[in-house]
Amino acid sequence: MNEQADPHAGVEGSGPDxxxxxxxxxxxxxxxxxxxxLQPAEHVAARTRMASDPRGEKPDYGDEQLVFAANNYLGLAQDDRVVRAAQEAAASVGTGAGASRLVxxxxxxxxxxxxDIADAKGTERALLFSSGYAANVGTITALDPDxxxxDELNxxxxxxxxxxxxxxxxxxxxxxxxxxxxxxxxxxxGGDSDEQSDADESWLVVTDSVFSMDGDVAPLAEICDVAERYGAWVMVDEAHATGLYDGGGIVQRDGLGDRIHVQMGTLSKALASQGGYVAGSEHLVEHLVNAARSFVFSTGLAPPAVxxxxxxxxxxxxxxxxxHLWDNVEYLRDGLTSLGYEVLGETQILPVLVGSRDDAVALADRLRDFGIxxxxxRPPTVPEGTSRIRVAPMATHTTAALDRCLAAFETAGRERGLL
Known part of the structure; x- marks a missing residue:
């Protein structure tokens, strides 16, 4: 094979990198x-000690701090019942799946x-993936839409x-x-589904339900109205909603299960574990089992996580x-708003709008000084001029912890001239 034909030719040379x-x-x-x-935490909980990035060394933990930055919304990552279930799964099934699900x-x-997921989501079947990321990438590519x-903020x-x-x-x-x-x-x-410009084209609408940086909710019913006029499928990412609405998500809250073809979500946020899932029809799941490469070529989710x-x-x-979570969300939102902050969204994610990058970074650093x-x-994660502090309370935060968070925001905000 000549060098041009060999895609790996020349890799072992002694020249530049x-x-x-x-x-x-x-x-x-x-x-x-x-x-x-990376800043290691000692525990995954509402309060923990954290360390500066130790690189390859052992972490040196500082004082205990209150965590308002995790997606462990229900505070279940250290719940005794959840820990025990993980231990029992490891003991009875094994610590790892050992192979891909198809092997x-x-x-x-x-x-x-x-x-259980299919029951909570009101679908015929559900399928577990190794992560939410793998679920999205694998499902969209397997559907192979034209x-x-x-949504621009997906x-x-x-x-x-x-x-x-x-x-x-x-x-x-x-x-x-x-x-x-x-x-x-x-x-x-426009008009009926058979009036598309190409009746053989497959169209897919994809949106988050809860957006992680803005805390707002997609207007799913109206999106379905539009999609149905054109015969398009709708896929909804429920990562930040799964488990928070009677075990389901926004799709269940709004009664839209029969209008949304693909419901995706994660186990790593409110469900305090690891992995992702897709819920939908029997035929959808069987197709993904065979065609979603991130499922086919990944080891099955570890039994303790399951x-x-x-x-x-x-x-x-x-x-x-x-x-408990929604009570804490209301308490903290009302408190931050009363202080004079603008709090975006309508969910358990409370983005406190600051504006400038420098002000947001300085405020976050000062909050850390107060143990928060x-x-x-900041940009490019969010648009220029909309830098913010993303506050995420947990169900396990006490009222004292919430008050301490509000006091820190008040002092730090006044010092920075934001209030």
Whole structure:
């Protein structure tokens, strides 16, 4: 084989680094103030000690701090019942699945959780993936649509799924059914589904239900109205909603299960575990089992994660933990608003709008001085001029913890001239 024909030819030469210079690339990110580091936490809980990035060394934990930055919304990651379920799964099934689900990595425990999810989501079947990211990428590529209509603020995993699918992707304005309708009208003729410009084309509308940086909710009923006029399928990412509405998500809250073809979500947020899922029809799940590469070529979800998620879902469906969360959300939102902050959204995610990048970073740093972990979210994650502190209370935060958070916001905000 000659060098031109061999895609790996020339890799072992003694010349330069063949265009790869991680130090230079890292320096470029630092120059643009885009670099980040890892800060280990001692526990996954409402309060924990944290350490500065130790690189390859052992973490050196500081004082205990209150965490208002996690997606562990129901505070179940250290719940005794959930921990016990993970331990029992490891003891009875194993610590790992050992193979992909299509080989020998499929167990009765996986099937039990899939039945529970399908019941909570009101669908015929559900399918577990190794992560929410894998679920989105694998599902979108397996559906192989001709055209995808995607909300402009969709999660990166949806964006990557659109790219990998090779479909024509049309981005519509955030949470704007009118923009979606205009985009579809530009591609078709409107009216009934058989009036599309090409009756053989498959169209897919994809949106988050709860958006993680704005805390707002997609107008799913109106999106379905538009999609149905053009015979398009609708796929909804319920990552930040799963488990918070009687065990279901926004789709269940709004009674839209019969209008949405693909319901996707994660086990790693309110359900305090790891993994993702897709819920839908029998035929959809069987197609994904055969065609979703991120499912076919990944080891099955580890049994302890499956056991933990199953117990967490049971607890979430009982309702008491969710009630605690929504009480804390209301208390904290009212308190921040009373202080004079603008709080966006309508969910358990409370984005405190600051404006400038420098103010947001300074506020987050000062909050950390008061023992409050709440990160600054800045461009390019959010638009210029909309930097914010993303506050995420948990069901397990006490009233004293919430008051301490509010006191820190008040003092730090006045020091910075934000109040």
């Amino acid at each position: 063949h265009g790869f210079d991680p130090a230079e690339r890292l320096a470029e990110r630092r120059d643009r103030n885009l670099d980040r580091d 020998t990595g499929d167990t009765g425990l996986h099937r039990a959780l899939e039945r 055209v995808i209509f995607s 999660h990166a995993s949806i964006i990557d799924g659109c790219r990998l699918s090779g479909a024509e992707t049309v981005v519509y304005d955030h949470c704007d059914p009118g923009s979606l309708a205009d985009a579809m009208a530009a591609r078709g003729t 056991g933990a998620a199953r117990e967490a879902l049971r607890i979430a469906r009982e309702g008491e933990q969710c009630e 972990v709440a990160p600054a979210i």
